[in-house]
Amino acid sequence: xxxxxKTTYDxxxxxxxxxxxxxxxxxxxxxxxxxxxLLSSYLQSQFVFVFIYAIVxxxxxxxxxxxxxxxxxxxxxxxxxxxxxxxLQSKGVPFAGAGLFALDLNLPWLGPGKLWLPxxxxxxxxxxxxxxxxAIVGFPALRLHGIYLLIATISFAFIVEEILARWESVTxxxxxxxxxxxxxxxxxxxxxxxxxxxxxxxxxVLVIIGTLNLMRSxxxxxxxxxxxxxxxxxxxxxDIAAYKVKSFAISAAITGxxxxxxxxKLSFISPEMFTLLLSIEFVxxxxxxxxxxxxxxxxxxxxxxxxxPLLTWVKDDVPSLAAGIANVLGLGAGRAQAxxxxxxxxxxxxxLKGAIYGVIIMLFILFEPMGLYGRWLKIKLFFQLFPLYKRxxxxxxxxxxxxxxxx
Amino acid sequence: MLDFIxxxxxxxxxxxxxxxxxxxxxxxxxxTEVVNFAQGDLMMLGGFFAYTFISLLGxxxxxGFLLAVLxxxxxxxxxERLLVRPxxxxxxxxxxxxxxxxxxxxxxxxxxxxxxxxxxxxxxFASGVIRIGNLVLAHDKLSVIVATLILCAxxxxxxxQTRLGTAMRxxxxxxxxxxxMGIPVKRVVSLIWAISAMVAACAGVLLAPITFIHTNxxxxxxxxxxxxxxxxxxxxxxxxxxxxxxxxxxxxxAGFYLPAGWKDVAPYLVLLGVLLLRPEGLFGMVARKKx
Numbered sequence: 100x101x102x103x104x105k106t107t108y109d110x111x112x113x114x115x116x117x118x119x120x121x122x123x124x125x126x127x128x129x130x131x132x133x134x135x136x137l138l139s140s141y142l143q144s145q146f147v148f149v150f151i152y153a154i155v156x157x158x159x160x161x162x163x164x165x166x167x168x169x170x171x172x173x174x175x176x177x178x179x180x181x182x183x184x185x186x187l188q189s190k191g192v193p194f195a196g197a198g199l200f201a202l203d204l205n206l207p208w209l210g211p212g213k214l215w216l217p218x219x220x221x222x223x224x225x226x227x228x229x230x231x232x233x234a235i236v237g238f239p240a241l242r243l244h245g246i247y248l249l250i251a252t253i254s255f256a257f258i259v260e261e262i263l264a265r266w267e268s269v270t271x272x273x274x275x276x277x278x279x280x281x282x283x284x285x286x287x288x289x290x291x292x293x294x295x296x297x298x299x300x301x302x303x304v305l306v307i308i309g310t311l312n313l314m315r316s317x318x319x320x321x322x323x324x325x326x327x328x329x330x331x332x333x334x335x336x337x338d339i340a341a342y343k344v345k346s347f348a349i350s351a352a353i354t355g356x357x358x359x360x361x362x363x364k365l366s367f368i369s370p371e372m373f374t375l376l377l378s379i380e381f382v383x384x385x386x387x388x389x390x391x392x393x394x395x396x397x398x399x400x401x402x403x404x405x406x407x408p409l410l411t412w413v414k415d416d417v418p419s420l421a422a423g424i425a426n427v428l429g430l431g432a433g434r435a436q437a438x439x440x441x442x443x444x445x446x447x448x449x450x451l452k453g454a455i456y457g458v459i460i461m462l463f464i465l466f467e468p469m470g471l472y473g474r475w476l477k478i479k480l481f482f483q484l485f486p487l488y489k490r491x492x493x494x495x496x497x498x499x500x501x502x503x504x505x506x
Numbered sequence: 507m508l509d510f511i512x513x514x515x516x517x518x519x520x521x522x523x524x525x526x527x528x529x530x531x532x533x534x535x536x537x538t539e540v541v542n543f544a545q546g547d548l549m550m551l552g553g554f555f556a557y558t559f560i561s562l563l564g565x566x567x568x569x570g571f572l573l574a575v576l577x578x579x580x581x582x583x584x585x586e587r588l589l590v591r592p593x594x595x596x597x598x599x600x601x602x603x604x605x606x607x608x609x610x611x612x613x614x615x616x617x618x619x620x621x622x623x624x625x626x627x628x629x630x631f632a633s634g635v636i637r638i639g640n641l642v643l644a645h646d647k648l649s650v651i652v653a654t655l656i657l658c659a660x661x662x663x664x665x666x667q668t669r670l671g672t673a674m675r676x677x678x679x680x681x682x683x684x685x686x687m688g689i690p691v692k693r694v695v696s697l698i699w700a701i702s703a704m705v706a707a708c709a710g711v712l713l714a715p716i717t718f719i720h721t722n723x724x725x726x727x728x729x730x731x732x733x734x735x736x737x738x739x740x741x742x743x744x745x746x747x748x749x750x751x752x753x754x755x756x757x758x759x760a761g762f763y764l765p766a767g768w769k770d771v772a773p774y775l776v777l778l779g780v781l782l783l784r785p786e787g788l789f790g791m792v793a794r795k796k797x
Contacts, residue, residue: 169599242785245598246541250736254774261771454614460607464600
């Protein structure tokens with residue numbers, strides 16, 4: 100077992116605490132860089148989804164995990180990023196690279212005209228615009244808390260969904276929009292290529308490093324202070340209003356970037372893709388991963404993306420497998436067949452996926468409230484302290500219902 | 507004018523259903539500070555229970571109604587014991603997610619048991635209208651309004667006149683103080699969940715003639731009842747009902763007088779506006795923390 104003695108305050112702030120950590124992360128990065136050479140194209144595409152979900156997870160972690168403000172409206176931010184991408188692309192803006200683009204305006208008192216705007220590619224515009232909208236959503240959040248905030252974000256998401264379906268001149272309504280292959284600096288990057296995988300990986304790594312930097316800055320510490328106690332934060336001189344808006348804006352902007360990648364990954368977007376269920380899925384990412392650190396966002400993203408193929412596999416293979424086992428155990432062919440049939444009928448029941456989702460959420464919150472990352476920390480501590488691990492070190496202290504009415 | 511009154515009545519009828527679901531939200535929230543996102547799905551389940559008792563077992567409308575309500579009460583206690591009690595005191599967001607998970611599970615389970623078709627309950631109000639001059643009022647809508655009024659009066663008397671009701675009010679005022687006064691807080695909370703589920707079941711059975719019973723009815727209505735509860739101030743029982751009626755009327759009017767698309771958004775727009783002007787809702791009370 101290693102001990103790290105901290106001799107300066109800088110050591111608390113370092114992104115990488117010791118050499119072992121550096122080596123581990125470099126190995127992980129190397130493995131991810133080498134992965135496309137080994138993976139099938141299906142798994143490679145699943146990995147891209149993991150990256151995109153992880154980016155959203157990090158964004159939600161900043162808002163929910165670190166600032167303590169719940170949101171069930173992140174699908175709307177994702178949608179804004181995705182639609183900005185599709186719209187600007189149709190105006191001839193590239194993914195990245197400087198230039199000008201024209202917006203056709205028809206102002207009531209000036210007549211039709213063009214508004215020329217500078218751009219650095221629509222990827223950054225997607226982030227910027229979503230960030231601005233996030234800040235606007237954040238303003239009502241100043242006066243709301245807890246459940247009121249949650250319902251305000253849900254309302255916002257519904258309104259965005261309806262606008263996307265009705266504003267046909269921009270969004271083509273329910274017909275949806277096609278997103279063409281990505282172009283950056285004159286190079287085309289088709290979605291199914293390895294280069295798109297690397298692009299998403301790079302964005303994820305940059306977002307994570309940026310967030311780590313944010314969280315060790317005064318801004319990040321203010322976020323955490325607000326989460327732990329608004330009253331205490333206020334009395335330490337933190338401008339709660341400003342920091343809440345900042346948290347919303349940053350979280351929305353990162354989600355907007357993810358939305359841009361998401362649009363390219365799906366290559367077709369329509370309003371019904373960005374419903375409340377998607378927002379719930381994003382919250383599941385951080386609840387299942389564990390809302391205690393950025394690792395949680397990534398682990399949760401892996402879980403949520405991979406649970407789908409896993410369920411399909413269970414559906415297809417488990418009944419015949421079970422029948423095979425029953426045969427070996429000597430139950431007789433007739434009974435084995437009956438077993439296979441009954442399992443098949445359970446597996447093919449409509450809505451099984453929803454039930455399993457629901458059970459997963461409930462079980463995680465009941466038995467693993469710190470999520471997968473919390474489980475990982477427990478396992479790590481078990482081996483670090485090997486014979487001396489005590490279950491009680493992670494036991495939740497007795498909590499009372501803290502009223503949110505008086506604040 | 508006639509159209510207006512017609513729309514008003516159906517808006518109020520719809521609003522009463524929202525109000526009943528919102529009432530369930532508020533009861534639970536007041537007692538335990540838990541926001542039960544599965545309230546709409548409890549309503550859906552109540553409808554399915556009633557369908558089972560009335561149409562499948564043929565027990566007759568009123569017996570089926572009663573049995574459905576009672577069994578939903580037991581079901582509510584079960585949920586409280588298994589899911590809610592262990593996680594009381596967690597961050598609110600985690601509890602909300604747990605009830606969202608419960609909602610997912612109930613919807614799928616109901617779909618597997620009863621199928622995903624629209625079901626219909628034979629009931630005494632299905633047809634028949636009251637005519638006042640040129641005004642035509644359907645029985646099914648009036649029955650919802652009348653039943654809601656009766657239910658609310660019963661609940662009001664229960665909370666204000668009985669010992670148990672007083673204990674429940676004390677629990678929701680301050681759990682710890684109620685415990686010191688010798689109130690069996692756990693049992694009271696369990697009963698509050700039962701009442702809330704029973705109210706939801708009533709809403710489900712009353713709604714059955716207007717919109718058929720299917721697995722997603724709870725989600726759709728629950729998401730509308732939620733703004734209703736917030737509009738009413740989330741801690742106030744008359745507020746929940748008033749909020750429900752306001753949302754119901756706004757939705758119906760927007761559907762009738764405004765172009766398509768406004769119907770679904772209008773309640774949320776109103777809600778956001780109210781929250782901006784009065785963050786504690788229309789009937790909510792603000793208590794400031796004193797240090």
